Amino acid sequence: MDKERRERLIRTTGVHLAMEATETLRQVVEEFPDNPRAMDYFYDLFRAEYCGGGAKKNGAMRIGMLCVQAPEELIRAAGAVPVRLCSGSHAFDQAGAEFMPAKACSLVKATLGMLSLRTAGGAERLDLVVNPTTCEQKKKAGELLEDFGYRVHHLEMPPAKDSEEARIYWQRSVKKFAAVLEETTGVRITKQRLAKAIRTTGMARSAYRRLHELAKWPRPLIRGKDVMLVTNAYFFDDLDRWTAAVTELADEIEQRRETNLPGAGKHAPRILFTGSPPIFPNLKLPLLIEQAGGVIVVDEVCSSSRLLHDQVAYDEQALYDMVPAVADRVLKPCTCPVFLSSQDRVRRLLDLAASFAVDGVVYQSFAGCMPYALEQRSVGQALVNANIPMLSVETDYGPDDQGQLSTRVEAFIESLRGKARKRA
């Protein structure tokens, strides 16, 4: 790409990105009357990151992750900072369209677009990009990044997760990744360093868990659009600051419960969100759900609960036990549809639907995302059998289906109201 065109592309994309981020933040902040005060930290964080040229980064090495499957504990133990690269920007989606077929998934195209321009969202300086070999599109995107000049490590993943062979394969793959990390940063992953990384990320995870558990309260105390912003912030925010901000938020939410100050009406239908991940600024579908009067009380997406739900469990403080434990944390509980069996995801959804007393499920598939589209039928059938209504939505990062989607989402929420009223 010649220099002048590249500069123009960077400038125009930057303008578009700031426009869409501003609009999403406006909807998230201004269209709801009951935002927790502690959310201001996150609103400001996104405003600075997307509308104000990005927050200042410290001098540590930065390792980009193309998926939730890369064990962040190892990256931190090697003295580097992990950055989740998956992008939710329509502007980057358009910039990335030239590298992928037209029908490819928005998320992959947007991530490629962001990385091709090296301007924002954490792509300015990356010492290594780790590409877990999940779906076809991400695999090929990882290869393209090498052409862009990034140093890429392909973290090989098994196509199944339940067998012992898969587990051994994955553990060997993770060990190899640890060696690549040490070579990149020049820092040895010792048991002390890994224990510290497991502890600090574990504290972040338990802060998130508190928020997650509070959503079981019969009257919704916090909206999904805020929870998704919190979990999205984990992609790039400083770990300790993030944990402190989430703790403060959970304290405030707990206060709401004690003073019986609910975040939304008690007749608001409770929604479980699943499928392709909503990533800022593309919070289109979650916002439509909550603008229509529903509340997302829980989700099963890799940009939110799947990112933060599980803890590392090891018995002995020795690397031969800790590294496999870190590997297991990523593989075993993962309900991504790239794996052979969809049983675990179905089980997880039924379990979440029951424990969070949801009235309905919204299933998002990005146009071009085969794995999620393929599982939609079996998930839908299992939910029908459990008497839980599901709305399936195929969408992308473009704004042009907004009007039509709002009608569908409103109708779905209206159809759940009777159920929600009976429950309350």
Added chain:
Amino acid sequence: MRYFAGIDMGSTAIKIALVDQQGSLSGHTVVPTGSFFQKNTLEALQLLLRERGIERSDVAYLLSTGYGRKLLPEADETISEITANAAGARAIAGSAAIRTIINIGGQDSKVLLLDADGHIRNFVMNDKCAAGTGRFLEMTARNLGTDVGELGNLHCRSSGAPLSITSTCTVFAESEIISLLARGHGKEELVAGVHYSIARRIVRLARQIGIEDRVFFDGGPALNSGMVAALEDELMLQVVVPAAPQLTTAIGAATLARTAWIDTGEQVNA
């Protein structure tokens, strides 16, 4: 006497229905949408009220629905046309046990699956383009130099096999229709072909959620007998078409307005 108004602000026409306290229909009107939703709606409402001798202050609750539902600040509440359509079919068909509703509107089409009580169990809508909607019929009529109201007659007069229209995009189909006409094909077979193409498309959509007997067909295009015949062929089922298929959603909204008013009253008294 109190009245309740349901206003269905569609992309092609504005439909207004009034019901009284007993829930019986006491007036209705259909006017073209035009460019000024709010102004045209209020004028149509005023005219209807004057015609029926009803004061504006006797309209206790006004519920708007349809594509332009949010553009009417005078409405007490808005509701999606999907919920309103199901309520309308319930009100009109009564005990006829409708399980599927097929609605073709001006720029979208949808299929609703109902449970035994007439409540929505599942629904699908077409994707973001105008193929298989009323727009497609308007475009066909325009190219044939006729009125949309004539399409049914043309279809019924056709003697040969319906022509196959392969384009699903309204824009491409337009050039396909022009070239079919240029090649000397009959208008009648062409119109029948257009109806089958729309019917096939909506039946494919309906199969995504399943089709259960009985099927209720509404929306403006249900006035077209050719469209009804093609749909019945593709569904391999007989469909129920209400006397005024354009009005189902407005009647549903008016019925829901009445329920909403009664519910509010109960809350006030409680």
